Amino acid sequence: MFYADVTASTMSDALVVVEDIDRDRQLLDRARSFAAGSDSDLVVLSLVTTDEYEEVAETLDAIGQVEHTTYDEGTILDGLASDVSDLAADVLGEHISYDVRVEVADENQADRIITLADETDCDHIFLPGQRRSPTGKAVFGDRTQRVILDFGGYVTVAMD
Structure with a gap:
């Protein structure tokens, strides 16, 4: 795994974006090391798409029909x-x-991601990157690239 990393001597809190439980274990471990070394708190964020949300809602609806209960958004x-x-x-x-x-x-x-980092006073964001290209070059997705370019703090990107 390759890490594009920028660190500084004084840090505040960090935002860690997780997408995949298995892959992001290493990203969280990297953020843990950062937090332990800088006495920082972490905000762990999972963004789900509407499709992913609706898939879970449909599953819970089916379970709710069997159990005679309903599940709300919360x-x-x-x-x-x-x-x-x-x-x-x-x-x-x-x-x-x-x-x-x-x-x-x-x-x-x-x-x-950037707004939440600002709202929670995070000056460091940990992001999962995309896979490498067939030629071995690091490939950033659009979201990752935008965070790197637009965020005013430090960004660590974990690459497979």
Whole structure:
């Protein structure tokens, strides 16, 4: 795994964007090292698309029909956050302070990431990158590239 990394001697909090439980374990571990070394808190963010959200909602609706209950938007987002929370607890442990957020966002995910980093006083963002091209060059997706170019703080990109 390759990391494009920028660090500084004084840091505040960091935002960690997770997408894939298995792959992002390493990204969270990198953020854990950062937080431990800089006494920072982490915000762990999972952005899901409307399609992903609706898929979970349909599954819960089917379960609800069997159980004769209903699930609202808050319950669905809490369920999605549970998986991210389990991953964060496993990787970050008890000594790193973190907050987990799950949001539905289809368009302008880069803007949402930057806005949330600003709202939570994060000056460092950890992002998963895209896979390498067949020639071995690092390939940044549009979202990652926009965050790198538009965010006023430090960005660490984990590449496969």
